[in-house]
Amino acid sequence: MKSTQILKKYFGYDSFRKGQDELIDSIMSGQDVLGIMPTGAGKSICYQVPALMMDGITLVISPLISLMQDQVRALNEAGVHAAYINSSLSQTQITKALQNAANGQYKIIYVAPERLETSMFQDFVMNSEISMVTVDEAHCISQWGQDFRPSYLNIVKLIENLPKRPVVSAFTATATENVKEDIICVLGLKNVKVSVTGFDRENLYFEVKEIKKKDEEILKYIEEYKNESGIIYCATRKNVEAVSELLKSHGISVARYHAGMSNEERKANQDAFIYDEKPVIVATNAFGMGIDKSDVRYVIHYNMPQSMENYYQEAGRAGRDGAKSDCILLYSPQDVMINKFLIENKEVRADMTEEDMAAVLERDEWRLRKMSYYCTTKECLRQFILKYFGENSMCACGNCSNCLSEYKETDVTDICKNIINCISELRGRFGINVIAGILRGEKKSKLLSYGFDKLSYYGMESSVSERKLKQIINEMVMREFLHKTDDRYSVITLAAKSRLLLNGEERFIIKVNEEQEKTINTRKQRTSDVLNSKGFELFDRLRELRLTLAKKEGMPPYIVCSDKTLADMCVKQPFTKEEMLNVNGIGENKFNKYGNEFINAVKEFTEGKKQVLSYESLEEHPDNSITNSTKSPKKKEFELTPEMAQKVIYSSECQLTKLAAQLNELRDENVMKKTSGAAIQRKLVAESYISEQVYGRYSKYTVLEKGEQMGIQVRTMVSERGTKYDVILLYENAQREIVDKLLNEWKP
Ligand code: ADP
Ligand code: ZN
Numbered sequence: 001m002k003s004t005q006i007l008k009k010y011f012g013y014d015s016f017r018k019g020q021d022e023l024i025d026s027i028m029s030g031q032d033v034l035g036i037m038p039t040g041a042g043k044s045i046c047y048q049v050p051a052l053m054m055d056g057i058t059l060v061i062s063p064l065i066s067l068m069q070d071q072v073r074a075l076n077e078a079g080v081h082a083a084y085i086n087s088s089l090s091q092t093q094i095t096k097a098l099q100n101a102a103n104g105q106y107k108i109i110y111v112a113p114e115r116l117e118t119s120m121f122q123d124f125v126m127n128s129e130i131s132m133v134t135v136d137e138a139h140c141i142s143q144w145g146q147d148f149r150p151s152y153l154n155i156v157k158l159i160e161n162l163p164k165r166p167v168v169s170a171f172t173a174t175a176t177e178n179v180k181e182d183i184i185c186v187l188g189l190k191n192v193k194v195s196v197t198g199f200d201r202e203n204l205y206f207e208v209k210e211i212k213k214k215d216e217e218i219l220k221y222i223e224e225y226k227n228e229s230g231i232i233y234c235a236t237r238k239n240v241e242a243v244s245e246l247l248k249s250h251g252i253s254v255a256r257y258h259a260g261m262s263n264e265e266r267k268a269n270q271d272a273f274i275y276d277e278k279p280v281i282v283a284t285n286a287f288g289m290g291i292d293k294s295d296v297r298y299v300i301h302y303n304m305p306q307s308m309e310n311y312y313q314e315a316g317r318a319g320r321d322g323a324k325s326d327c328i329l330l331y332s333p334q335d336v337m338i339n340k341f342l343i344e345n346k347e348v349r350a351d352m353t354e355e356d357m358a359a360v361l362e363r364d365e366w367r368l369r370k371m372s373y374y375c376t377t378k379e380c381l382r383q384f385i386l387k388y389f390g391e392n393s394m395c396a397c398g399n400c401s402n403c404l405s406e407y408k409e410t411d412v413t414d415i416c417k418n419i420i421n422c423i424s425e426l427r428g429r430f431g432i433n434v435i436a437g438i439l440r441g442e443k444k445s446k447l448l449s450y451g452f453d454k455l456s457y458y459g460m461e462s463s464v465s466e467r468k469l470k471q472i473i474n475e476m477v478m479r480e481f482l483h484k485t486d487d488r489y490s491v492i493t494l495a496a497k498s499r500l501l502l503n504g505e506e507r508f509i510i511k512v513n514e515e516q517e518k519t520i521n522t523r524k525q526r527t528s529d530v531l532n533s534k535g536f537e538l539f540d541r542l543r544e545l546r547l548t549l550a551k552k553e554g555m556p557p558y559i560v561c562s563d564k565t566l567a568d569m570c571v572k573q574p575f576t577k578e579e580m581l582n583v584n585g586i587g588e589n590k591f592n593k594y595g596n597e598f599i600n601a602v603k604e605f606t607e608g609k610k611q612v613l614s615y616e617s618l619e620e621h622p623d624n625s626i627t628n629s630t631k632s633p634k635k636k637e638f639e640l641t642p643e644m645a646q647k648v649i650y651s652s653e654c655q656l657t658k659l660a661a662q663l664n665e666l667r668d669e670n671v672m673k674k675t676s677g678a679a680i681q682r683k684l685v686a687e688s689y690i691s692e693q694v695y696g697r698y699s700k701y702t703v704l705e706k707g708e709q710m711g712i713q714v715r716t717m718v719s720e721r722g723t724k725y726d727v728i729l730l731y732e733n734a735q736r737e738i739v740d741k742l743l744n745e746w747k748p
């Protein structure tokens with residue numbers, strides 16, 4: 001059977017996602033592979049499909065017991081014979097499982113790394129045909145990673161000792177260069193095919209909300225999405241207790257989870273959430289490892305987490321099934337202080353030297369700063385995230401709270417000048433509150449006792465609101481026109497770039513939200529939102545049926561089928577087996593188990609006649625028309641027209657970013673989005689004019705032969721802060737060729 005047929009038959013999907021088929025083809029041709037894919041991208045399919053196509057057995061090494069159990073359950077549901085071997089089984093159960101395995105009962109066996117060395121397991125592998133060894137969460141083998149597990153080194157021995165070397169496939173969501181190289185090297189991957197899937201999760205909507213009344217906000221949100229599954233993350237145990245009490249007192253069925261609870265209680269609460277008995281769970285970041293629940297529709301952060309790494313991992317637990325979901329972060333400046341405290345008071349690890357600890361602290365503070373920039377930026381949130389993880393994205397996403405907000409751009413250079421002068425008058429010894437207070441001419445006793453009311457800049461910006469003034473100062477820090485010390489005093493000092501504003505070489509533009517305090521959400525579309533009200537009734541009916549079926553089988557509902565599958569059933573209203581197999585996510589085995597019950601439910605609801613239960617297309621969706629009428633019409637992608645191209649001014653040498661800026665100037669900004677140097681750069685990389693290598697935060701560019709002929713040069717620079725960055729320079733010929741390509745080949 002072909003791989004696409006297997007995908008349809010067992011998993012019920014019509015096509016592979018980006019990157020999946022490529023990896024599968026490589027595996028089938030006997031190549032080792034390393035798949036770097038973000039959570040929810042669909043790693044499992046990449047080894048499960050080839051496992052079914054190969055003759056022997058596939059061993060999957062995975063560190064998380066709950067994940068293993070989930071996967072095996074899902075496989076058995078799909079009609080694939082699979083088993084797991086880990087410490088949750090008794091010795092007798094392990095013996096039995098290995099006997100079955102030796103008799104060829106299973107195609108896929110999940111095993112915990114600690115089990116590899118046991119003699120019973122060794123006995124089994126030496127006498128069986130192992131076609132592939134799959135290493136899940138492969139970053140655990142790297143000492144660079146945060147989750148290094150010494151037991152992962154057993155995998156190397158296993159592979160070496162097998163009578164015939166199997167294909168080795170490794171998967172991880174960690175993309176840093178060090179970790180990647182470690183995995184390849186330590187596992188000894190041969191002729192390896194590395195595939196990196198983009199980190200973007202298109203189905204997730206990102207929102208940051210700076211508000212004081214977080215409780216009200218959460219209640220309102222949960223009221224609106226009552227039946228949906230969601231996680232609320234809090235920074236501390238105390239917050240977890242408070243928020244879960246709050247929700248309970250409003251009649252919301254909620255579970256809670258933090259490290260201060262007993263193991264039993266945690267397990268019970270986690271299960272209540274997974275089995276849909278309680279739709280909402282309030283938790284600290286202790287919750288989530290190994291949680292595979294695919295239909296989490298929202299993740300709300302009650303507090304800002306400590307790093308973007310943490311945030312993206314936690315938020316990423318929403319929408320693993322690919323259906324639309326929300327990631328909302330409720331931010332208050334106080335969160336920064338809480339996190340600073342948590343970082344500074346982290347448990348001291350015995351094996352770390354003072355130097356190591358200082359380095360860790362510095363790293364954590366850097367991460368925290370970036371996290372707070374995420375919370376205050378007015379630019380596209382998705383772009384911010386992707387950039388942080390080393391991906392350049394072309395343009396604003398149109399699906400985050402910043403993209404959907406109406407901002408007005410204002411030039412605040414003059415205010416910046418006063419801020420800079422005020423700081424130099426203070427000789428850079430005070431923080432944001434004092435600076436803002438002085439400029440606004442506040443009469444607080446702290447200011448007066450220092451005699452700040454005598455300063456020449458006292459009261460110079462008395463008409464600007466405190467909020468706006470602080471926004472400007474924070475953005476100046478973010479864009480490196482000011483510097484903020486990392487110690488707990490957060491003193492603001494001048495930076496080398498401050499001068500540029502003072503002498504008018506650069507202007508400072510900020511975006512101001514016209515309706516700052518607007519709390520109404522732009523309603524985002526959910527998968528089920530394509531249904532009209534009657535369609536939604538059927539959706540609810542099918543959800544109930546799913547819950548009944550799941551209870552009968554003792555399985556979480558999402559293993560029976562996903563929300564997306566249910567919504568598709570409402571749209572397609574299958575009455576026959578053939579029609580049911582057409583529904584997204586229904587394979588043959590699923591059909592045999594549940595197909596008829598769902599068909600009957602659909603028939604009963606529709607009385608045997610297909611009805612219009614969905615809006616025919618998204619364009620007709622009523623929410624869309626609301627958004628369209630209140631929001632400015634969506635701009636089209638940047639497209640260079642011949643008229644614009646004629647006006648381009650070429651020079652003998654020019655930076656790529658400057659060329660992009662010039663092109664942006666030529667467009668009609670009311671109808672067209674911007675392009676960027678990064679966007680063009682990506683094209684140049686994709687077409688092998690230049691190559692890109694990412695070293696942590698530094699991307700190194702090399703001009704390839706084609707690029708040299710075109711007239712591209714790369715210059716490595718060092719910023720004032722000491723970070724390296726590469727600048728791409730274009731000779732005139734390269735400028736002309738890029739414009740030509742934008743006109744012809746690179747049209748959107
Ligand atoms: P990961 O391990 O990368 O976090 P999973 O393997 O758990 O992700 O897959 C996430 C979800 O995406 C699962 O519900 C899975 O069934 C679904 N999925 C995977 N591949 C496809 C595909 N080709 N088409 C539709 N859904 C898919
Ligand atoms: Zn956006």
